[in-house]
Amino acid sequence: MNAQYDSVESVSGQTTTTSRSNVEEQSIVHEASSKGDSLSFREMPITSLASTKAPNAQVPHIPSLSSFPSPPSCASDDNSTEEHSPHPMNPLGLYLLSHPSRGRGVFAPSTIPAGTLIEESPVLVISRKEWEEGKMNDTILGSYGFCWKDGGMGIGLGLASLFNHSSIPNVNFIRSSKTSTIKFITSKKVEKGEELCICYSADESKLWFTKSDIHTDITDDTRDKSQSFVMNSSSDSEDEGAFFTKIELDSEDLTDELELKQKKEREKRLWASRARDSNGQIQIKKKPYNNGKTHVYSPQPIHLSSSRIHDENALAGPSTISTPSSRTSTPSSSSISISNYPEPSTDVISSLPPPLHSTNIQNRHTKDKEAIAELVDDLDWDEQYWTSTRADGVGREEQFSEFERVKGPAEREVEEDQDGMMDIWILEFKDPKLTRTALDFSKDLTATDDRMRHLKRVCRRKEDDQEICRIVLSLVTEYDLTTLTSIMTSFSTTLSHLTPLIHTVPSSCARTSEQLKIKSHTWPVTLSALPVISSDSSDWPIGRKAWVTSGIKRVLSLGLEAKRKGEIPIATYCTSQPSNFWPKEEGFIPPTEGLRASSNDTRTSENHPLRHATLNCVASIAHLRTIKPFTDVPPTRNGADYLLTSLTLFITHEPCVMCSMALLHSRVREVFYVFPRKKGGGFDANPDKSTTGLGIHARRDLNHRFEAWRYTGEIDENTRKELEIQEDLQV
Numbered sequence: 001m002n003a004q005y006d007s008v009e010s011v012s013g014q015t016t017t018t019s020r021s022n023v024e025e026q027s028i029v030h031e032a033s034s035k036g037d038s039l040s041f042r043e044m045p046i047t048s049l050a051s052t053k054a055p056n057a058q059v060p061h062i063p064s065l066s067s068f069p070s071p072p073s074c075a076s077d078d079n080s081t082e083e084h085s086p087h088p089m090n091p092l093g094l095y096l097l098s099h100p101s102r103g104r105g106v107f108a109p110s111t112i113p114a115g116t117l118i119e120e121s122p123v124l125v126i127s128r129k130e131w132e133e134g135k136m137n138d139t140i141l142g143s144y145g146f147c148w149k150d151g152g153m154g155i156g157l158g159l160a161s162l163f164n165h166s167s168i169p170n171v172n173f174i175r176s177s178k179t180s181t182i183k184f185i186t187s188k189k190v191e192k193g194e195e196l197c198i199c200y201s202a203d204e205s206k207l208w209f210t211k212s213d214i215h216t217d218i219t220d221d222t223r224d225k226s227q228s229f230v231m232n233s234s235s236d237s238e239d240e241g242a243f244f245t246k247i248e249l250d251s252e253d254l255t256d257e258l259e260l261k262q263k264k265e266r267e268k269r270l271w272a273s274r275a276r277d278s279n280g281q282i283q284i285k286k287k288p289y290n291n292g293k294t295h296v297y298s299p300q301p302i303h304l305s306s307s308r309i310h311d312e313n314a315l316a317g318p319s320t321i322s323t324p325s326s327r328t329s330t331p332s333s334s335s336i337s338i339s340n341y342p343e344p345s346t347d348v349i350s351s352l353p354p355p356l357h358s359t360n361i362q363n364r365h366t367k368d369k370e371a372i373a374e375l376v377d378d379l380d381w382d383e384q385y386w387t388s389t390r391a392d393g394v395g396r397e398e399q400f401s402e403f404e405r406v407k408g409p410a411e412r413e414v415e416e417d418q419d420g421m422m423d424i425w426i427l428e429f430k431d432p433k434l435t436r437t438a439l440d441f442s443k444d445l446t447a448t449d450d451r452m453r454h455l456k457r458v459c460r461r462k463e464d465d466q467e468i469c470r471i472v473l474s475l476v477t478e479y480d481l482t483t484l485t486s487i488m489t490s491f492s493t494t495l496s497h498l499t500p501l502i503h504t505v506p507s508s509c510a511r512t513s514e515q516l517k518i519k520s521h522t523w524p525v526t527l528s529a530l531p532v533i534s535s536d537s538s539d540w541p542i543g544r545k546a547w548v549t550s551g552i553k554r555v556l557s558l559g560l561e562a563k564r565k566g567e568i569p570i571a572t573y574c575t576s577q578p579s580n581f582w583p584k585e586e587g588f589i590p591p592t593e594g595l596r597a598s599s600n601d602t603r604t605s606e607n608h609p610l611r612h613a614t615l616n617c618v619a620s621i622a623h624l625r626t627i628k629p630f631t632d633v634p635p636t637r638n639g640a641d642y643l644l645t646s647l648t649l650f651i652t653h654e655p656c657v658m659c660s661m662a663l664l665h666s667r668v669r670e671v672f673y674v675f676p677r678k679k680g681g682g683f684d685a686n687p688d689k690s691t692t693g694l695g696i697h698a699r700r701d702l703n704h705r706f707e708a709w710r711y712t713g714e715i716d717e718n719t720r721k722e723l724e725i726q727e728d729l730q731v
């Protein structure tokens with residue numbers, strides 16, 4: 001029942017298609033390893049090398065690893081807390097503390113200036129192949145790898161594996177695949193007793209553990225940069241990640257959650273006040289970096305220093321951090337500088353556009369989060385009713401709605417092109433020494449060419465007892481022979497004696513093992529078995545039919561209600577499908593059960609162009625996830641608690657392109673709609689050329705796919721008329 005597409009290694013070096021569950025790229029790697037269930041805070045000297053005593057005076061900038069003196073022949077006992085001079089390989093005297101949820105972390109014994117090299121850690125590189133074979137998955141290493149060149153994983157020795165994650169890291173890391181090391185450098189001044197943290201991934205939905213907060217959120221600017229930094233993992237050259245040095249915040253001790261909450265509220269208001277001038281006109285101001293000056297323009301990042309928090313139970317050490325129970329509520333002495341910003345007037349606040357997440361407009365300004373959360377009623381469906389027979393002997397199933405699945409371009413292309421062939425340039429040679437260079441050239445040439453993803457890059461064949469190696473270069477249509485030869489020669493003189501040849505290969509991947517055998521006879525291709533998804537609702541189990549029918553009925557009546565209120569009559573209802581219909585497929589992310597929201601279009605009443613029914617609904621779900629009981633439900637898997645992950649959306653009309661993209665980004669699982677759009681619809685992949693649908697729900701070039709189902713059954717004329725909307729309206 002699911003449009004899942006296998007991930008397969010391919011020419012582009014990426015996954016050819018991405019299953020709905022396979023959207024997470026992880027900057028460090030893989031599934032959760034069990035969390036360190038250590039007792040409250042324990043101090044541990046850094047194994048063999050640690051000093052529990054801070055070095056005197058100013059912390060020196062450390063030379064690179066190669067210039068360190070040799071370590072002493074005999075290291076101290078692991079558990080020793082005895083005071084001694086810093087070990088030459090740990091001259092900063094960094095020490096470890098164990099936290100109940102984060103496990104071990106690295107702490108500063110005294111102030112460390114920004115830009116200090118903490119350590120250059122040697123790395124053990126595990127190749128992509130070894131990693132993908134799953135050899136590390138069941139080991140603790142699964143949580144300790146750094147993304148490395150060519151899809152490999154780097155296991156950092158020394159302190160490298162002990163830095164915990166923070167979205168506002170105070171340490172940046174620079175990977176060098178040339179020296180197989182990672183340098184850790186402070187990105188800002190680190191206070192005595194503060195934990196040294198790196199940012200594993202700017203996108204926290206990619207973290208595989210439940211984050212315990214070390215610092216609060218970072219600005220969008222730094223987030224963007226940090227993301228690109230993390231993603232640049234395969235760069236051959238040293239990557240530079242000093243993105244956070246430019247943000248210099250006064251440190252702030254916040255001692256309880258209330259204070260933090262109040263502070264966030266305050267800052268939100270301040271931000272709002274600055275967004276408009278005295279005439280109420282919105283001013284667009286670029287948020288400048290601080291350049292190390294006294295205050296920060298952007299209000300978002302707040303640096304929570306742990307230096308003042310202490311724990312009486314902790315072992316002796318330069319500084320420790322506390323359990324929540326031992327926190328004091330001492331007011332903060334040094335705080336983020338906000339005095340430069342005037343307090344906004346209430347008028348300013350109320351003139352801001354209301355948030356999206358409530359369909360109850362009156363409630364939109366309330367500070368009470370619960371008041372704007374609208375967990376709507378569950379669908380009314382009764383499986384047994386549908387399995388019974390009516391008094392007149394007719395099966396009730398006949399009354400069911402019917403649905404047709406809207407195929408996306410990815411599926412269409414495959415269907416149309418199953419036996420197709422195409423011509424490509426290849427390199428052919430016998431000398432195995434040429435393979436590496438030829439492969440590198442091939443990767444360079446085809447890195448972004450989607451049309452060759454299904455081809456394995458190398459084809460080895462035995463001919464007359466000799467192995468012939470053929471390597472994919474490009475589509476014949478991309479280059480003429482002269483151009484290709486000159487690009488190749490300038491890439492490497494090693495290849496200059498070879499001449500590219502034309503070869504005919506399958507133009508699509510294999511869908512079955514039978515096809516794989518036939519196609520690979522010409523050239524090895526990937527197998528990407530599409531699960532069989534029915535194209536209509538005829539084979540659905542009765543329960544699913546009843547459930548989907550009631551979802552459709554719900555949106556039709558919500559649409560009529562919206563019309564009565566003078567709105568554009570488009571309505572949605574979002575929910576999780578009952579667990580007995582959950583697909584058995586591998587990688588299926590179970591949805592958050594009990595999460596339900598409905599919404600209608602409010603562009604008319606709010607006089608706001610973005611109040612589309614779908615966007616309103618996505619916002620409502622996002623909001624519900626921030627309040628109880630959903631905040632108490634741990635995600636079933638990494639990403640399971642993200643927006644519409646694995647949820648079902650019913651909607652009266654085919655969503656517009658913008659809403660279709662919003663649904664895609666929200667990771668919805670399936671969408672059922674009634675009225676197709678002739679213009680501007682995001683789904684219908686233009687089968688009869690009369691519609692403009694882009695098939696956004698199932699495109700090969702987008703990283704998530706979902707099923708789109710169109711209602712094809714009867715609908716009463718009155719409802720149809722009432723719910724009619726302008727043909728070119730974006731919905």
Ligand SMILES: C[S@@+](CC[C@H](N)C(=O)[O-])C[C@H]1O[C@@H](n2cnc3c(N)ncnc32)[C@H](O)[C@@H]1O
Pocket residue numbers: 033034035036101102103104105143144161162163164165166209210211212213214
């Ligand atoms: C590279 S290790 C870091 C060292 C680890 N704390 C230890 O004791 O070995 C990554 C693991 O630390 C934990 N961790 C790191 N940062 C965290 C955070 N902010 N909140 C909760 N756990 C965190 C997670 O269990 C994660 O899998």
